[in-house]
Amino acid sequence: xxxxxVQDLAVNDLAWMIDYSYDLCVHCGACVAxxxxxxxxxxxxxxxxxxELPKSSKKLAQKIIVKQSTDPTKICCGCGICAxxxxxxxxTPIHNPHNREPFLxxxxxxxxxxxxxxxSKKRTLDALFVGRISQMTDxxxxxxxxxxxxxxxxxxxxxxxxxxxxxxGNSLRVCASHPPVAWIYPLIFSxxxxxxxxxxxxxAIALATGYLNEECGLPVRMCSxxxxxxxxxxxxxxxxxxxxxxxxxxxxxxxxxRAIPQMRTDPAGVLIKIGQGAKPGDGGWLSANxxxxxxxxxxxxxxxxxxxPPNHQGLYSIEESVQKMHLSxxxxxxxxxxxxxxxxxSSTSVAVYNNLLRDPYRICGGFFLDGLDGGTGxxxxxxLNHTGHPITSKLxxxxxxxxxxxxxxxxxxxxxxxxxxxADAAADAFKLICLGANGVFVGRVLLQLLxxxxxxxxxCNQCHSGKCPTGICTQDxxxxxxLDVDRGAENIVNFVLNFDRELKKLLAPVGNSSLPVGxxxxxxxxxxxxxxxxxxxxxC
Amino acid sequence: xxxxGAIKSRSPQSPKAALxxxxxxxxxxxxxxFAMVMQDLYGAFAHDKEKPLLSMACTVxxxxxxxxxxxxxxxxxxxxxxxxxCKDKSLNxxxxxxxxxxxxxYPEIFHYxxxxxxxxxxxxxxxxxxxxxxxxxxxxxxxxxxxxLTLKEIGDPADIATYFGLWQDNCRLxxxxxxxxxxxxxxxxxxxxxxxxxxxxxxxxxxxGENTFFTRNREYQKSLYRGYLGFESDSxxxxxxxxxxxxELKWPLPYFKHVITPLxxxxxxxxxxxxxLLLIRESLANLxxxxxxxxxxxLPDKTMISCCDAKKLRPCVIGHDDDMAVIxxxxxxLNVLLPNRDISCDIYPTERELVAIDDNLEITRWxx
Numbered sequence: 001x002x003x004x005x006v007q008d009l010a011v012n013d014l015a016w017m018i019d020y021s022y023d024l025c026v027h028c029g030a031c032v033a034x035x036x037x038x039x040x041x042x043x044x045x046x047x048x049x050x051x052e053l054p055k056s057s058k059k060l061a062q063k064i065i066v067k068q069s070t071d072p073t074k075i076c077c078g079c080g081i082c083a084x085x086x087x088x089x090x091x092t093p094i095h096n097p098h099n100r101e102p103f104l105x106x107x108x109x110x111x112x113x114x115x116x117x118x119x120s121k122k123r124t125l126d127a128l129f130v131g132r133i134s135q136m137t138d139x140x141x142x143x144x145x146x147x148x149x150x151x152x153x154x155x156x157x158x159x160x161x162x163x164x165x166x167x168x169g170n171s172l173r174v175c176a177s178h179p180p181v182a183w184i185y186p187l188i189f190s191x192x193x194x195x196x197x198x199x200x201x202x203x204a205i206a207l208a209t210g211y212l213n214e215e216c217g218l219p220v221r222m223c224s225x226x227x228x229x230x231x232x233x234x235x236x237x238x239x240x241x242x243x244x245x246x247x248x249x250x251x252x253x254x255x256x257x258r259a260i261p262q263m264r265t266d267p268a269g270v271l272i273k274i275g276q277g278a279k280p281g282d283g284g285w286l287s288a289n290x291x292x293x294x295x296x297x298x299x300x301x302x303x304x305x306x307x308x309p310p311n312h313q314g315l316y317s318i319e320e321s322v323q324k325m326h327l328s329x330x331x332x333x334x335x336x337x338x339x340x341x342x343x344x345x346s347s348t349s350v351a352v353y354n355n356l357l358r359d360p361y362r363i364c365g366g367f368f369l370d371g372l373d374g375g376t377g378x379x380x381x382x383x384l385n386h387t388g389h390p391i392t393s394k395l396x397x398x399x400x401x402x403x404x405x406x407x408x409x410x411x412x413x414x415x416x417x418x419x420x421x422x423a424d425a426a427a428d429a430f431k432l433i434c435l436g437a438n439g440v441f442v443g444r445v446l447l448q449l450l451x452x453x454x455x456x457x458x459x460c461n462q463c464h465s466g467k468c469p470t471g472i473c474t475q476d477x478x479x480x481x482x483l484d485v486d487r488g489a490e491n492i493v494n495f496v497l498n499f500d501r502e503l504k505k506l507l508a509p510v511g512n513s514s515l516p517v518g519x520x521x522x523x524x525x526x527x528x529x530x531x532x533x534x535x536x537x538x539x540c
Numbered sequence: 541x542x543x544x545g546a547i548k549s550r551s552p553q554s555p556k557a558a559l560x561x562x563x564x565x566x567x568x569x570x571x572x573x574f575a576m577v578m579q580d581l582y583g584a585f586a587h588d589k590e591k592p593l594l595s596m597a598c599t600v601x602x603x604x605x606x607x608x609x610x611x612x613x614x615x616x617x618x619x620x621x622x623x624x625x626c627k628d629k630s631l632n633x634x635x636x637x638x639x640x641x642x643x644x645x646y647p648e649i650f651h652y653x654x655x656x657x658x659x660x661x662x663x664x665x666x667x668x669x670x671x672x673x674x675x676x677x678x679x680x681x682x683x684x685x686x687x688x689l690t691l692k693e694i695g696d697p698a699d700i701a702t703y704f705g706l707w708q709d710n711c712r713l714x715x716x717x718x719x720x721x722x723x724x725x726x727x728x729x730x731x732x733x734x735x736x737x738x739x740x741x742x743x744x745x746x747x748x749g750e751n752t753f754f755t756r757n758r759e760y761q762k763s764l765y766r767g768y769l770g771f772e773s774d775s776x777x778x779x780x781x782x783x784x785x786x787x788e789l790k791w792p793l794p795y796f797k798h799v800i801t802p803l804x805x806x807x808x809x810x811x812x813x814x815x816x817l818l819l820i821r822e823s824l825a826n827l828x829x830x831x832x833x834x835x836x837x838x839l840p841d842k843t844m845i846s847c848c849d850a851k852k853l854r855p856c857v858i859g860h861d862d863d864m865a866v867i868x869x870x871x872x873x874l875n876v877l878l879p880n881r882d883i884s885c886d887i888y889p890t891e892r893e894l895v896a897i898d899d900n901l902e903i904t905r906w907x908x
Contacts, residue, residue: 138749138750138752138831138832139832141851147804149804149805149806153822153825157822157823158819158822158823159823160784160789160820160823160824161788161789163819163823165791167791167792169792170792170793170794171792171794171813171816172792172795172813172816172820174815174816174819178819181818183818403759403760403763404763405763406760406762406763406764408759408760408826409760409822409823409825510752511752511830511832512752512753512831513830513850513851514802516752516753516756516830517756517825518755518756518759518826519752519753519755519756520755521755
């Protein structure tokens with residue numbers, strides 16, 4: 001028996017194995033040229049001569065084949081770009097369920113990647129159904145014929161008794177200032193920065209946002225993420241559709257602050273990012289190979305790996321956050337722009353929300369809760385797979401905490417984290433709204449609309465590497481060229497229009513023309529424990 | 541579906557008129573209950589109109605408990621009306637052993653207190669009696685307010701009227717305002733508290749419809765005011781919203797309509813008073829109804845109002861002549877009470893309209 005070194009990597013140790021057919025291959029080279037990970041290459045392989053050929057002195061011949069690399073720096077991630085470009089159907093990656101990659105990775109230090117958690121989890125949202133249907137007690141609406149009023153508040157809402165209203169005869173008049181509240185579409189494009197995304201991907205989302213606002217009449221807002229904003233957007237009218245994000249790295253804010261005097265319109269809002277559902281407790285992370293010259297310019301940094309701290313420097317309590325960040329950011333825009341806060345869902349979320357609700361300045365304009373099914377551009381795998389809090393019960397906890405005090409709706413609840421994972425974003429949104437959310441935010445689904453091929457089962461997830469094969473999460477100019485901005489934006493626009501139609505299709509049978517925020521009686525579940533936890537009806 | 545109606549008249553009307561209004565609409569209700577609130581009373585309660593009138597149905601034990609409570613808290617009984625009930629066993633009525641309709645004088649010290657304090661006392665007393673009777677399973681208290689009488693019972697409305705002698709021309713009950721409903725709310729247990737009209741501190745309200753935003757209305761109102769409780773019917777929340785907007789916030793009447801059926805956002809934005817409407821919508825989003833509803837309400841100043849949901853999914857019609865205005869779910873009821881009215885003057889409130897009839901029978905129509 002021959003000796004074997006079992007530590008050597010073989011293809012069958014890897015998570016993805018290339019299924020290659022020499023007979024179909026025409027050796028055009030498209031697959032090799034398009035693999036951004038250099039996971040495949042042409043090699044000359046010895047082969048026995050077929051027996052039917054005339055006998056000669058040479059028994060061996062060579063043929064040129066595509067071969068998968070076992071170099072740890074060039075491992076196939078299963079993205080399937082090779083299959084996409086192959087004109088002959090000669091190559092495709094196949095998932096290897098017997099792979100040893102997780103263990104091999106453990107031997108090479110903490111593994112980092114992008115995407116979502118890869119451990120399969122049961123989603124609460126999938127156990128909920130819209131079970132309260134209008135059947136003769138009241139008429140269902142016609143989703144095609146009735147008008148629907150799908151708007152959500154973004155900003156600090158005052159209790160009616162605190163409104164600055166005076167009675168003049170038979171009418172009311174506003175007699176003093178009050179916090180700004182914008183009524184926007186109940187879907188926000190979540191915070192994904194320039195840097196994490198390619199400029200083209202970010203531009204596609206911004207284009208879609210503008211089109212939805214100006215051509216479709218849907219006031220959808222886009223959050224910039226913590227990576228700065230292009231100067232020409234800062235000084236354009238389109239800024240009105242953009243929520244500026246400030247996170248612990250403050251990246252890009254030097255430019256933003258300097259641009260304030262030149263702004264022709266106020267931004268749609270400011271979102272203070274405290275944490276993120278995909279990797280709660282971690283700050284942002286952008287590897288040096290994604291910090292290309294234009295990213296350096298917009299963020300005002302040298303080329304280096306950019307770590308945002310896990311918390312905002314100098315903020316050690318909720319009260320401080322209100323008094324320092326909320327007040328100063330409100331003041332920066334003349335108290336005309338809602339300032340909201342985004343936290344990773346956590347066992348402590350209710351405490352945070354209660355504190356904000358009771359804040360005497362009444363200055364927090366929204367509580368964004370991000371659940372553990374959210375995505376990220378880069379994180380430690382252990383964080384992605386093992387930290388976080390499901391969004392559904394935490395949203396419900398926060399809503400009920402506010403309800404107990406009669407404060408529901410005063411700080412709008414916006415939730416996200418894995419919405420639309422199964423391409424049912426409208427259904428997910430509707431259920432969360434019934435449980436108390438004012439609106440939802442989505443991120444990863446937008447990337448999938450742009451062409452992202454990653455999934456929750458380990459496919460690709462290379463957002464951190466700078467080698468994104470779809471040109472979405474990379475700054476490599478050759479890869480970015482693969483992304484068609486206009487088609488990407490069109491996909492996102494069509495997604496939102498469909499989201500709108502599907503939302504109406506869910507509103508119509510429950511007989512509502514405006515958002516049923518907190519209408520938990522519209523939901524049922526076939527899971528007894530979920531029914532108890534969320535306070536909704538059990539059905540079987 | 542239940543049917544609702546209301547009469548506002550220059551001269552006092554007996555409950556017979558209310559029955560004549562409702563019975564032609566019988567195809568629209570299931571004859572499972574009858575309830576009415578009378579305001580600006582004559583007949584048995586023509587005097588002592590400023591003294592609070594207790595309306596309740598109870599057991600013998602319940603009556604003893606109430607007597608003890610009222611004595612203990614300094615209320616002195618004045619007049620009362622004891623119905624001469626017809627105990628014919630063929631009548632379809634779930635009768636209680638005792639029905640109490642009696643005036644009380646305020647406790648001595650409250651003669652020197654403000655009107656607001658008296659009003660709080662009356663509500664707190666009613667809530668205390670309600671709790672007392674509920675705990676002992678001894679009865680139901682419907683209203684305790686000057687010049688207001690409430691009668692509710694489960695059964696066939698015609699039989700209930702026979703039981704209480706309401707068909708008789710010499711019935712000692714009469715009032716210039718009557719709000720009435722036939723049938724209970726079938727979404728919930730058939731209990732007396734679930735029967736409209738509902739009453740709170742001078743506000744009376746009944747609704748035909750289904751409040752699809754009941755859950756969020758209720759969750760919000762629970763902590764809004766101590767008098768907002770019960771919620772045996774999804775329509776009760778509309779009474780509380782009316783009370784909150786007019787009495788607690790002291791906003792003009794048209795804003796009640798803006799609260800329960802706010803204009804679509806795009807329409808609000810174009811209005812000259814957009815700033816006010818947006819603020820109201822933001823703050824009171826939890827009081828929106830968004831369901832098929834038609835409502836009739838009677839205010840403390842005896843103004844009678846009516847309006848519908850924003851899609852006008854439930855009907856309502858108002859007819860009137862020189863001496864009487866009548867609101868009804870169906871025009872068939874109007875035709876019995878006001879056969880000679882000018883039907884071209886009938887008002888069918890639109891989905892954006894609020895109609896108010898003041899004590900001089902002057903009708904005001906507000907378009908949102």
